[in-house]
Amino acid sequence: MPVEEFSVLIGGRAGEGINKASAVLNHLMAKLGRYVYMYYDYPSLIRGGHNFAIVRSADQPIRTHRDRVDVVLALNQETVRLHAGRLSASGVVVYDSSSVKEADGIAIPLDQILKEEKAPAITRNSGLIGAFCRVAGVPWAVVDEVFREEIPAHAEVNLRVARRAYDAAEERFQVEATDRPPLPVLTGNEAIALGLVRGGLETYIAYPMTPTSNVLHFLAEFAERSALTVVHPESEIAVILMALGAAYAGKRTAVGTSGGGFCLMTETLSLAGMAELPAVIVLGQRPGPSTGLPTYSCQTELLFARHAGQGEFPRLIVAPADVDEAYLWSARALDLAWRFQVPAILLVDKTLCEGGYSASFDPAVEVVEPPAPTEEPGEGPYLRYRLTPDGVSPMRTVPSPGAVIKVNSYEHDEAGITIEDAALSTAMQEKRRRKGEALARALEEYATVAVYGPPEARVGVVSWGSTVGAVREAAAGMPVRVVQPVVLEPFPAEAFRAAVAGLDRLVVVEQNWTGQLEQLMRLHGVGADARVQRYDGRPFTVDDLVARLAEVV
Amino acid sequence: MAAGDLITSAANTWCPGCGNFAIEHALKDILGEMIAAGTPAEEIVLVTGIGCHGKMADYLGVNSFYAIHGRTIPVATGIKIANPDLTVLCCAGDGDCYGEGLEHLLFAAKRNVDITLLVHDNRVYGLTTGQYTPTSPLGFPGRSTPQGTPEYPLNPVELMIAAGATYVARGYTRRLPQLRELIRDALRHRGFSFLEVFQICATFYNQTAYYDEHACDLDPGEFPTADAARALRVAREWDYSRESRIPLGALYETTYPTYEERLAEHRAGTRDPVAVIQRLFAERT
Numbered sequence: 001m002p003v004e005e006f007s008v009l010i011g012g013r014a015g016e017g018i019n020k021a022s023a024v025l026n027h028l029m030a031k032l033g034r035y036v037y038m039y040y041d042y043p044s045l046i047r048g049g050h051n052f053a054i055v056r057s058a059d060q061p062i063r064t065h066r067d068r069v070d071v072v073l074a075l076n077q078e079t080v081r082l083h084a085g086r087l088s089a090s091g092v093v094v095y096d097s098s099s100v101k102e103a104d105g106i107a108i109p110l111d112q113i114l115k116e117e118k119a120p121a122i123t124r125n126s127g128l129i130g131a132f133c134r135v136a137g138v139p140w141a142v143v144d145e146v147f148r149e150e151i152p153a154h155a156e157v158n159l160r161v162a163r164r165a166y167d168a169a170e171e172r173f174q175v176e177a178t179d180r181p182p183l184p185v186l187t188g189n190e191a192i193a194l195g196l197v198r199g200g201l202e203t204y205i206a207y208p209m210t211p212t213s214n215v216l217h218f219l220a221e222f223a224e225r226s227a228l229t230v231v232h233p234e235s236e237i238a239v240i241l242m243a244l245g246a247a248y249a250g251k252r253t254a255v256g257t258s259g260g261g262f263c264l265m266t267e268t269l270s271l272a273g274m275a276e277l278p279a280v281i282v283l284g285q286r287p288g289p290s291t292g293l294p295t296y297s298c299q300t301e302l303l304f305a306r307h308a309g310q311g312e313f314p315r316l317i318v319a320p321a322d323v324d325e326a327y328l329w330s331a332r333a334l335d336l337a338w339r340f341q342v343p344a345i346l347l348v349d350k351t352l353c354e355g356g357y358s359a360s361f362d363p364a365v366e367v368v369e370p371p372a373p374t375e376e377p378g379e380g381p382y383l384r385y386r387l388t389p390d391g392v393s394p395m396r397t398v399p400s401p402g403a404v405i406k407v408n409s410y411e412h413d414e415a416g417i418t419i420e421d422a423a424l425s426t427a428m429q430e431k432r433r434r435k436g437e438a439l440a441r442a443l444e445e446y447a448t449v450a451v452y453g454p455p456e457a458r459v460g461v462v463s464w465g466s467t468v469g470a471v472r473e474a475a476a477g478m479p480v481r482v483v484q485p486v487v488l489e490p491f492p493a494e495a496f497r498a499a500v501a502g503l504d505r506l507v508v509v510e511q512n513w514t515g516q517l518e519q520l521m522r523l524h525g526v527g528a529d530a531r532v533q534r535y536d537g538r539p540f541t542v543d544d545l546v547a548r549l550a551e552v553v
Numbered sequence: 554m555a556a557g558d559l560i561t562s563a564a565n566t567w568c569p570g571c572g573n574f575a576i577e578h579a580l581k582d583i584l585g586e587m588i589a590a591g592t593p594a595e596e597i598v599l600v601t602g603i604g605c606h607g608k609m610a611d612y613l614g615v616n617s618f619y620a621i622h623g624r625t626i627p628v629a630t631g632i633k634i635a636n637p638d639l640t641v642l643c644c645a646g647d648g649d650c651y652g653e654g655l656e657h658l659l660f661a662a663k664r665n666v667d668i669t670l671l672v673h674d675n676r677v678y679g680l681t682t683g684q685y686t687p688t689s690p691l692g693f694p695g696r697s698t699p700q701g702t703p704e705y706p707l708n709p710v711e712l713m714i715a716a717g718a719t720y721v722a723r724g725y726t727r728r729l730p731q732l733r734e735l736i737r738d739a740l741r742h743r744g745f746s747f748l749e750v751f752q753i754c755a756t757f758y759n760q761t762a763y764y765d766e767h768a769c770d771l772d773p774g775e776f777p778t779a780d781a782a783r784a785l786r787v788a789r790e791w792d793y794s795r796e797s798r799i800p801l802g803a804l805y806e807t808t809y810p811t812y813e814e815r816l817a818e819h820r821a822g823t824r825d826p827v828a829v830i831q832r833l834f835a836e837r838t
Binding site: 027030031149181182183184185186194197198200202203205222225226227229231233234235237238241242243244245246247248249250251253267268271275359363364398399400401402403404405406407408409410415416417418 | 561563593594595596598600603608610611614615616617618619620621624627628629630631632633634635636639656657660816824826827829830831832833834836837838
């Protein structure tokens with residue numbers, strides 16, 4: 001049966017290599033010239049528990065998964081029990097008959113195959129993938145090529161096991177290849193990391209925390225080829241302070257964390273605001289309060305990110321929806337943070353961070369380069385906080401011959417010396433305010449609000465971050481306009497109002513129950529008529545949203 | 554301010570008789586000597602916390618990062634990660650560094666990051682008007698503990714030797730020639746230098762008579778030693794609470810690779826981001 005859209009779920013116990021198996025499945029589908037989306041679902045433990053991944057592919061861009069799948073690859077009975085109900089009408093379970101006793105589908109005797117091939121237990125996944133490839137009609141040459149690229153050190157033994165299973169299975173689908181060149185499949189974390197590198201990242205500092213730990217891991221490995229310094233210190237408090245120290249000494253630096261770690265960073269976020277030191281913070285949202293659901297997803301930190309830190313100071317908050325936006329805006333966030341000497345927050349979530357997406361972006365895409373260091377106007381000593389019309393002071397970093405560079409957490413004068421004088425305090429507050437306004441003006445050069453859908457639409461669906469992927473696909477069959485503010489602070493009010501102009505009805509879709517984007521919209525004079533929310537830690541699927549939107553659109 | 558003026562025009566607001574004046578002038582002289590001997594002035598960075606000591610950032614005419622309470626060390630570490638050639642000096646307070654930011658102190662010693670930490674230990678919170686700190690003696694009647702603190706003090710010198718600091722010394726602001734030598738040595742030492750300086754708080758805890766009476770010098774022929782067990786025995790002579798002589802001087806010094814040196818071993822690769830990303834794309838397709 002020829003298929004354009006195709007989903008496969010692989011499930012097993014944590015520690016059985018489901019993550020690696022899904023990377024191989026991604027690569028197989030990408031090799032056929034198909035667009036890929038991968039959803040990875042796992043509990044917060046190291047071994048045992050149930051892990052599964054859904055690899056969906058199609059002949060057009062996709063950014064979410066569906067409830068239904070065409071093939072379930074079961075390494076254990078639990079996978080059959082939990083997921084057999086997801087099968088489409090023509091779907092089939094492919095299972096390891098050595099560990100799954102009750103199933104209806106294609107049985108692969110992996111114990112026997114592994115024994116005969118003298119293969120280690122970890123090759124079990126390769127067996128199931130081999131069987132899957134036969135079921136999906138993937139030519140063996142493609143399987144051979146992908147295994148050699150994905151598992152170069154142990155390709156032979158894995159291929160032997162895969163081939164035995166390939167021969168033991170039967171073809172049920174012909175997953176169509178396209179003539180497009182294959183696109184790499186990246187996780188959001190990888191795209192963020194690469195975007196930061198593209199933006200000139202020199203130092204990355206983080207304390208491990210799901211869902212952004214893989215930015216740290218990826219960059220730590222990548223450091224060997226990119227001259228990066230990657231540091232894992234004692235706490236998130238140390239992380240952000242080290243980042244400001246490195247920025248003061250001239251290094252473009254980013255940090256990564258989740259809500260709990262960001263709580264620890266907030267005092268220093270405020271220091272960055274006062275001292276006018278740039279930093280990029282990758283904030284990966286996961287459900288709270290507190291430890292919450294550590295390995296699941298949500299959109300609950302928009303207002304926290306917006307208000308975090310004592311006092312009033314400008315900041316940038318950007319929420320990319322997929323890997324293409326993540327790459328572009330990570331690079332831009334670094335650039336803007338350094339140009340305006342502000343903290344910048346990349347507000348993402350577990351769905352984007354750990355999901356896999358076909359990357360369409362060109363690595364060489366232009367990002368704005370920082371202007372050459374401004375020379376001092378006229379004579380006189382260097383003043384770190386020189387009062388300027390746009391509030392942006394020429395930034396020098398240590399060491400700078402002839403300049404004494406003083407940064408200060410107290411209110412300060414132009415030289416950075418502590419002051420308490422009322423008039424000068426006002427001048428400095430207004431300097432920082434003007435800097436925020438200059439940042440907002442600079443953002444007018446960018447597409448800060450994305451709009452999709454037919455121009456004649458009367459209903460708008462507003463969403464942000466990774467949820468936009470599901471919204472776009474669900475809305476594709478409906479007469480609605482999808483509106484996505486990519487930049488959330490400074491809120492692009494004018495661009496947003498233009499994007500929703502002419503609409504009679506607005507629905508806001510977000511993964512929280514307080515309606516955080518909706519509150520932000522109201523602050524800028526745009527109300528909502530209905531809302532679609534989800535707060536169980538799981539991202540919206542296409543099917544889920546089609547049904548929920550039909551109720552309110 | 555113009556480079557080269559080591560004292561700024563900021564009005565000094567320390568109380569008359571404050572121990573900070575002695576430290577300020579010692580630092581001014583020693584940094585001046587370093588600059589005269591060839592250290593570029595722009596390569597010296599002072600990091601301070603919050604408390605009376607922190608005003609040093611306003612008063613000394615060098616690069617400075619006036620940070621937040623308890624957090625000098627991670628800022629200084631970030632500066633050294635960015636540029637290992639800089640001379641980075643932290644001035645911190647006892648509440649600032651033994652209380653709020655204790656974890657960073659332990660990690661600086663553990664990592665042997667090449668910074669110098671000078672702790673202005675007056676054993677009381679001055680700027681918040683007189684509460685006990687981690688080095689106040691048992692029973693100290695501060696404003697938050699009017700019946701006397703129920704806690705034993707921390708012995709930071711002992712702690713630092715145990716945690717892996719490679720230079721550990723203790724000085725006193727009324728023994729200035731020795732203090733100047735200790736500051737010079739601490740700055741000269743490659744690795745994490747810990748220098749605790751007893752100073753009196755003229756307003757909330759004036760211990761001049763006690764320190765004058767109990768302070769004693771270590772035998773310069775025997776100290777500093779690289780024998781941690783010996784250094785620890787001396788460090789434990791006084792527990793910051795009971796009556797005892799107070800040994801001053803450099804207790805411990807040893808050498809091993811710094812954090813920045815070890816970190817630099819792993820640095821390699823190219824600065825052409827587009828090329829490395831394109832290479833990764835090729836591997837993934």
